[in-house]
Amino acid sequence: MKIQTINLDKGGGGKSSHAYNQAWWLATEKNKRVLLIDGARECNLSHSFDVTSEKTIYDIFQTGEYEGHL
Numbered sequence: 877m878k879i880q881t882i883n884l885d886k887g888g889g890g891k892s893s894h895a896y897n898q899a900w901w902l903a904t905e906k907n908k909r910v911l912l913i914d915g916a917r918e919c920n921l922s923h924s925f926d927v928t929s930e931k932t933i934y935d936i937f938q939t940g941e942y943e944g945h946l
């Protein structure tokens with residue numbers, strides 16, 4: 877298992893694009909199981925994968941509840 881974080885102290889630097897492309901490549905080309913955790917307020921990464929859940933990462937930390945997305 878590998879854990880990777882993406883951070884850059886600048887808006888529009890390519891964090892979401894990189895996360896999306898790398899996750900997609902790992903899942904489709906390398907046949908890896910990928911868990912993306914979108915901690916950004918604007919949820920661009922979630923929207924890129926058409927995730928429209930009501931629950932947020934806040935709910936996981938508060939109650940452990942989450943909505944799955946396959």
Ligand SMILES: Nc1ncnc2c1ncn2[C@@H]1O[C@H](COP(=O)(O)OP(=O)(O)OP(=O)(O)O)[C@@H](O)[C@H]1O
Pocket residue numbers: 884886887888889890891892893894916920
């Ligand atoms: N679908 C798209 N079509 C064209 N340009 C895009 C698209 N998505 C992002 N971009 C551009 O690519 C660059 C990187 O965007 P990206 O959203 O990956 O950055 P980010 O670091 O995640 O930004 P933020 O800090 O706002 O979360 C930006 O200049 C953005 O305008």
Ligand SMILES: [Mg+2]
Pocket residue numbers: 891892893916920921
């Ligand atoms: Mg972003």
